[in-house]
Amino acid sequence: MTVINATTVDQVVSALREYPQARLVQGGTDVMVEVNLNRARVHDVISLRRVNELRRWHVDEESGTLRIGAGVPYAEMERAPLCLHVPALGEAARTVGAPQIRATGSLGGNLGTCSPAGDGLPVLSALDAIVHLRSADDARDVVVHDFMLGVKQNAKRADEVIVAITVPLLVGFQGxxxxxxxxxxxxxxxxxxxxxxxxxxxxxxxxxxxxxxxxRARAAEVWLAERVSLRNSMSLDGAIAREFGQLAAKECAPIDDHRSTADYRRHAVAVLAERLLLRAAEKQGRDE
Ligand SMILES: Cc1cc2nc3c(=O)[nH]c(=O)nc-3n(C[C@H](O)[C@H](O)[C@H](O)COP(=O)(O)OP(=O)(O)OC[C@H]3O[C@@H](n4cnc5c(N)ncnc54)[C@H](O)[C@@H]3O)c2cc1C
Incomplete structure (x- = not known):
């Protein structure tokens, strides 16, 4: 087994060209579980841990965006100043695993694994995030909805590394x-x-x-926009919020598995959507 301890993105993409079967490892919190359970045969490893470029984030005031390196750990996302820019990402980061997992797990790894249960992913979807990819030959940007293809399937090519994710800085509630x-x-x-x-x-x-x-519950989003003024205000009652949640739940296709039943999942997302919308309206009311 060859282990490459890259220190720059250039080294990562060169190593991917030389070892096309190599596995990228950032925090290892998904990869090592696969290895320990014998679900993955890892021959060569490219460690991203020492690639500082992947662990940086910055705000671009001009474009009103935040660019987060793929290797920034959840422990940083859950705390100020980063969580103040994207509060929903902070909330999601706080729910991931335990402090040990959050100290090392990353959005690059969440996107790399692409589990439908990944906690960072609904946030990236709601924010219409852009995923930045690099290979030895080119760089490309993919809208997160085109990146996530299915259960543990994404649009990343074998010769690519996710370098960063860009999200807009928005005024208004996020949860x-x-x-x-x-x-x-x-x-x-x-x-x-x-x-x-x-x-x-x-x-x-x-x-x-x-x-x-x-x-993305796009039909429910449109339904709400047709009924409620959402520009710099949001005045709604409980009945609207409940119907919004119920409509949104119809856009899901849940299954029964060891974690839950499809029926309970449908019920749960309706309630989550209703409560989040009420929280959004409450915040908007306070801010006005
Ligand atoms: C005990 C435990 C609890 C957990 N709890 C949660 C939870 O509550 N919520 C949750 O969402 N997840 C949870 N996870 C899963 C895991 O922590 C997350 O998916 C995390 O985001 C993975 O990040 P990582 O950096 O450790 O990824 P890694 O394990 O290093 O990599 C995961 C995959 O992504 C690829 N990859 C990593 N970085 C890049 C990159 N820059 N470019 C391209 N591909 C890349 C790797 O090759 C691999 O295929 C848990 C895991 C454990 C072990």
Whole structure:
């Protein structure tokens, strides 16, 4: 087994060209589970841990965006100053595993694994994030919805590394919530991220763990925008929020498995969406 300890992205993509079967490892919190359970035969490894470029983030005031390196750990996302820029990402990061997992697990790894239960992914979907990929030959940007293809399937080529993710900086409420078999240290049985873009007058809603990949509840988003003024305001009652949640849940395709039943998942996402929308309206009311 060859282990390459890269220190730059250039070294990573050169190594991928030389060892096309090599496995990229950032935090190792997914890869090592696969290895320990004998689900993956890892011959060569390219470690990303010492690639500082992957562990940086910065705000671009001009474009109103935040670029997060693929290797930034959840422990950094859950705390200020990073969580102040993207509160939903902070909330999602706080729900991931235990402190040990958050100290090393990353969005690059969440996207690399592409489990429908990945906690970072509904947030990236609701924010219409862009995934930045590099290979030895080129660089390309992929909208996160085109990147996530199915259960543990994504659009990354074998010769590519995810270098960063860009999300917009928005004015308005952002929230993430998940349901599992216990309150902490739990993989989602159902999850939801709701973002209110008050400047552009829209609400975006994404669900996790209720379909082969993350679901954007686009029909419910349109339904809400036709009924409620969302630009710099949001006045709604409980009945609207409940109907919004129920409509959104219809856009999911959950299954029965060891974590939950399809029926419970459908119920759970309806309630999560309703509660997140009410929280968004409450925040907007306070801010006005
Ligand atoms: C005890 C435990 C609890 C957990 N709890 C949660 C939880 O609550 N929520 C949750 O979402 N996840 C959870 N996980 C799963 C895991 O922590 C996350 O998916 C995490 O985001 C993986 O990040 P990583 O850096 O450790 O990835 P790694 O294990 O290093 O990599 C995962 C995959 O992504 C690829 N990859 C990594 N970085 C890149 C990159 N830059 N470019 C291209 N491909 C890359 C790897 O090749 C691999 O295929 C848990 C895991 C454990 C062991």
């Amino acid at each position: 993430y919530a998940k349901v599992g078999m216990r309150n902490a240290m739990v993989i989602s049985a159902a999850s939801a991220c709701l973002v209110h873009d008050a400047d552009n007058g829209n609400v975006r809603l994404a669900f996790g763990a209720v379909a082969p990949t993350i679901v």
